[in-house]
Amino acid sequence: MCVSREGAADVFMKGIDDGIYPSDLKDMSIDELNQLCAEIREKLINTLSETGGHLASNLGAVELTVAIHRVFDAPRDKIVWDVGHQSYVHKILTGRAGRFSTLRKYGGLSGFPKREESEYDVFDTGHSSNSISAALGMAAARDLDGDDYNVAAVIGDGAMTGGMVYEALNNAGVMDSGLVVILNDNGMSISRNRGSLPQHLNKLRSSEHYLSVKSDVKDSLRKIPVVGDTIVSGIGTVKDAIKYLVVPGVLFEELGFTYLGPVDGHDIGALIEVLTNAVRMKKPVVVHCITEKGKGYKPAEEHPDRFHGVGPFDKETGKLKNPTAPPTYSGVFGRHLMHMAEKDNDIVAISAAMIDGTGLADFARRFPDRIYDVGIAEEHAVTFAAGLVISGKKPFVAIYSTFLQRAYDQVLIDVCMQKLPVVFCLDRAGIVGNDGETHQGIFDLSYLSSMPNLTVLAPADGIQLMLMMEYAVRSGGPVAIRYPKGRAADLRKYDDGERHSRSIFRPHARLLREGADVTLASCGSMTEICLRASEILRTAGIECDVIDAGIIKPLTDSDRKIYMKSAEKTGIVFTAEDNVTAGGYGDAVETLFADDHDVSVYKAGWPDVFIPHGSCDELRHIYGLDAEGIARKVSDIIERKTGRSSGGKRLL
Ligand SMILES: Cc1ncc(C[n+]2csc(CCOP(=O)(O)OP(=O)(O)O)c2C)c(N)n1
Numbered sequence: 001m002c003v004s005r006e007g008a009a010d011v012f013m014k015g016i017d018d019g020i021y022p023s024d025l026k027d028m029s030i031d032e033l034n035q036l037c038a039e040i041r042e043k044l045i046n047t048l049s050e051t052g053g054h055l056a057s058n059l060g061a062v063e064l065t066v067a068i069h070r071v072f073d074a075p076r077d078k079i080v081w082d083v084g085h086q087s088y089v090h091k092i093l094t095g096r097a098g099r100f101s102t103l104r105k106y107g108g109l110s111g112f113p114k115r116e117e118s119e120y121d122v123f124d125t126g127h128s129s130n131s132i133s134a135a136l137g138m139a140a141a142r143d144l145d146g147d148d149y150n151v152a153a154v155i156g157d158g159a160m161t162g163g164m165v166y167e168a169l170n171n172a173g174v175m176d177s178g179l180v181v182i183l184n185d186n187g188m189s190i191s192r193n194r195g196s197l198p199q200h201l202n203k204l205r206s207s208e209h210y211l212s213v214k215s216d217v218k219d220s221l222r223k224i225p226v227v228g229d230t231i232v233s234g235i236g237t238v239k240d241a242i243k244y245l246v247v248p249g250v251l252f253e254e255l256g257f258t259y260l261g262p263v264d265g266h267d268i269g270a271l272i273e274v275l276t277n278a279v280r281m282k283k284p285v286v287v288h289c290i291t292e293k294g295k296g297y298k299p300a301e302e303h304p305d306r307f308h309g310v311g312p313f314d315k316e317t318g319k320l321k322n323p324t325a326p327p328t329y330s331g332v333f334g335r336h337l338m339h340m341a342e343k344d345n346d347i348v349a350i351s352a353a354m355i356d357g358t359g360l361a362d363f364a365r366r367f368p369d370r371i372y373d374v375g376i377a378e379e380h381a382v383t384f385a386a387g388l389v390i391s392g393k394k395p396f397v398a399i400y401s402t403f404l405q406r407a408y409d410q411v412l413i414d415v416c417m418q419k420l421p422v423v424f425c426l427d428r429a430g431i432v433g434n435d436g437e438t439h440q441g442i443f444d445l446s447y448l449s450s451m452p453n454l455t456v457l458a459p460a461d462g463i464q465l466m467l468m469m470e471y472a473v474r475s476g477g478p479v480a481i482r483y484p485k486g487r488a489a490d491l492r493k494y495d496d497g498e499r500h501s502r503s504i505f506r507p508h509a510r511l512l513r514e515g516a517d518v519t520l521a522s523c524g525s526m527t528e529i530c531l532r533a534s535e536i537l538r539t540a541g542i543e544c545d546v547i548d549a550g551i552i553k554p555l556t557d558s559d560r561k562i563y564m565k566s567a568e569k570t571g572i573v574f575t576a577e578d579n580v581t582a583g584g585y586g587d588a589v590e591t592l593f594a595d596d597h598d599v600s601v602y603k604a605g606w607p608d609v610f611i612p613h614g615s616c617d618e619l620r621h622i623y624g625l626d627a628e629g630i631a632r633k634v635s636d637i638i639e640r641k642t643g644r645s646s647g648g649k650r651l652l
Contacts, residue, residue, distance in 0.1 A: 017100075022093060022094065022120075028070075033268045040066070043097070044059060046315070052313075053104055057156070060265075063271060065086075066089070066093065068182065071272055072150055077152070078151045079151075082153060083127070084126055085309070106613065106614030123135075126437065127403065129165050130168075138151045140175065156184050157183065160198075161353065163377055169255045175284075178284075179283075182289060183289060186292060188293045189375070194353075201288075249288065257286045258284070260277065260287045329487075332466060340469065344394065347393075349395070350385055350396070359398070404424065416452060421472075426480060427483065429482035429483055430578030431625075433615050436611075440611045442606045445552060446582060455553065456551070456552040457479065458585075459524065461488060461492070461527075463492060470502060471506060474503075484525040509550055509562040511546070515538075518638060519570045523548065523585045527546070532627035547566060555588075568598075568599075573589060576605070577605040578606075579606065581605035
């Protein structure tokens, strides 16, 4: 796929790795821009096959991004990327091509726009559907200052299913500020886009010849004797009269936007033309571009969903290099929900555009009528679930921990206040790694623990997850179950969950290992890590009680007794959680000992900063939350408290 550089601009002579900037695009011919696109595609495939990342979205946005940087004058003009997962081409074109191989690695380029990283990144994104709001704010400030730079929001059709978009469009239409909304429409969210808005876009997409139709209309009108030219110059008014017949973007037009499109999002010439017109209008404009997700790499064209966010893969076959060995927590959740749904017709599942990621793909095939993909609409998903409960259903809402943050108020007021038995399954709870700050699921224990009526659970392995799902349906109230990304632990050698009578199982604190020196109180994924830490500590002569929390709130007397009894013996409680320490599990345990001066409580969790991108193992190591780090912290505490040392044994 190598590009011939003969006759190309200087940038090809140097190679894009030496640094390419938007200014380099201004004098390139369309042929040269197309060559550049081919070179960028090759770079995306080569690099992402090593680093992993959002391949399909970026392959689909190559020409669009090149055209944007040709027409707009960044960084003076401001371009906001919705979600930001499709901003790799923008990174390559804004001086970061040479560092592209560090993408998503600790200390390397972020997989999302980062203001700290470049002046060309004007807004940090990662969560969907906020670009128009942010861009409108920038446009409003520009207007107040009497400045004249351009502002654009680049947003996918998937992100258009999020409610914030309509709040922003509603506001933008009346503000009449110069704002270009560039709609990158590939018909896909992560998988096929669902909902009536996507259907509307689909209709617009099929009116492919709109741009030419509009000029045909103008030509026909011009031919009307005497008044024709006047009508054409007043096309705005005429358009009002005929738009229901020929203008496909009525929805946007009604909201106060001028709709331009649809335009072929891989035709650089057409894109440059329409974007140039949009910029000149100095009013709210939507430019509707039709793109193909995964374009230029066959495996991604054939399976755009699989290549939406992908791990390192073999370029020839498209196969993952290191697939996670099953079972994963998502897999256990999806399979078990299907099993439960076989026996209970009232069980339904809700996903906010993440059916595959949350493990619900098989459920969707098995029970197509009992699954609702509501789009990227977490707030709606939660209140929709509340409605389902009112009318007798048993909804499981599967949403990644970080995205449920969007629906804080709906969980609190629409569900918890009314004690409605919605089951929230928070996938990717805890550190997620390479997607970085916006995706780390490390706040849920804190934001959920403060909600009255909510039961908050954290399974330490796959069996516990299944038992908790069954319990949640029986409990009669709202329940949140949070579990991490990746492989499901199997701790049956410490406590065989199967021995519990499933029908009366209630999540509870469990003492998994006994020792006299220190209590390691852990929850979720940290339980396995603490068990490993206890092995390391044993080699240094330190014996640990290891408690698995299971339930974070509310605790029963028997849960409390487990903590109290252990602490009475050891005098030192060390809590560990895959959550920020502020307001999380450790704080809850600490309150148990608030009046007990003989017990010292120490807490380990994520600190009060946004945790950057890097692999999960690397981040846990850096922040001292792997088994070695926990063992080191515990032995330091024991040494300080008791003067006992690890006998010179290295705990690393
Ligand atoms: C609030 C929120 N929910 C879910 C996601 C996960 N997510 C990332 S990209 C994406 C699909 C976006 O589709 P679209 O905007 O059409 O972009 P495409 O990848 O198709 O170019 C989803 C659901 C997110 N980033 N933010």
